[in-house]
Amino acid sequence: MIDELGKLPGVGKRSAERLAMHVLRMDKREASALTRAIEEVKARVKPCTTCHQLSENDPCDICADPRRDGSIVCVVEDSSDIWAFEKNSEYRGRFHVLGGRLSPLKGIGPEDLTIDELLDRIRGGGISEVIIATNPDVDGDATALYLAREIEPLKIAVSRIGLGLPVGGSLEFADHRTLQKALQTRQKLTD
Numbered sequence: 791m792i793d794e795l796g797k798l799p800g801v802g803k804r805s806a807e808r809l810a811m812h813v814l815r816m817d818k819r820e821a822s823a824l825t826r827a828i829e830e831v832k833a834r835v836k837p838c839t840t841c842h843q844l845s846e847n848d849p850c851d852i853c854a855d856p857r858r859d860g861s862i863v864c865v866v867e868d869s870s871d872i873w874a875f876e877k878n879s880e881y882r883g884r885f886h887v888l889g890g891r892l893s894p895l896k897g898i899g900p901e902d903l904t905i906d907e908l909l910d911r912i913r914g915g916g917i918s919e920v921i922i923a924t925n926p927d928v929d930g931d932a933t934a935l936y937l938a939r940e941i942e943p944l945k946i947a948v949s950r951i952g953l954g955l956p957v958g959g960s961l962e963f964a965d966h967r968t969l970q971k972a973l974q975t976r977q978k979l980t981d
């Protein structure tokens with residue numbers, strides 16, 4: 791169990807040991823509830839067929855919400871980035887989850903992400919701006935530039951979230967004001 795818990799992001803060997811001890815101290819009812827919760831989430835949560843966010847519903851609640859501005863799409867790396875925007879931001883557009891970012895050193899190319907699906911959404915009409923909100927690091931910047939070049943021929947505005955996020959930082963840990971400022975100061979990547 792320690793080996794498996796240690797595979798979780800942000801869980802080192804010592805944390806995995808503490809978690810394993812906690813599970814061992816649980817009574818059988820609590821342990822069964824945890825097991826059921828893991829099995830249920832794996833069975834019920836799937837990517838939205840529109841934006842690829844993890845959700846129990848298809849389309850997800852954001853894509854299905856008529857109050858959201860469908861003409862603006864914010865492109866993020868993972869579903870956790872959407873959660874960061876939703877809890878800390880006043881952004882009212884829609885999203886698109888890439889499922890990662892380009893990383894040649896890790897063997898992740900455009901075909902490994904939902905870039906074709908994003909381009910199809912744009913070609914389908916109704917989108918006037920794409921905001922690229924990849925993390926501000928080497929791979930995130932490379933992904934943003936690649937996306938801007940792919941979207942440019944489609945003649946819609948492309949911007950990148952602005953200042954406020956630390957270089958090498960992660961969107962999921964950004965606070966409300968930082969995300970708000972980043973959206974307000976986004977920069978055009980294409981004309």
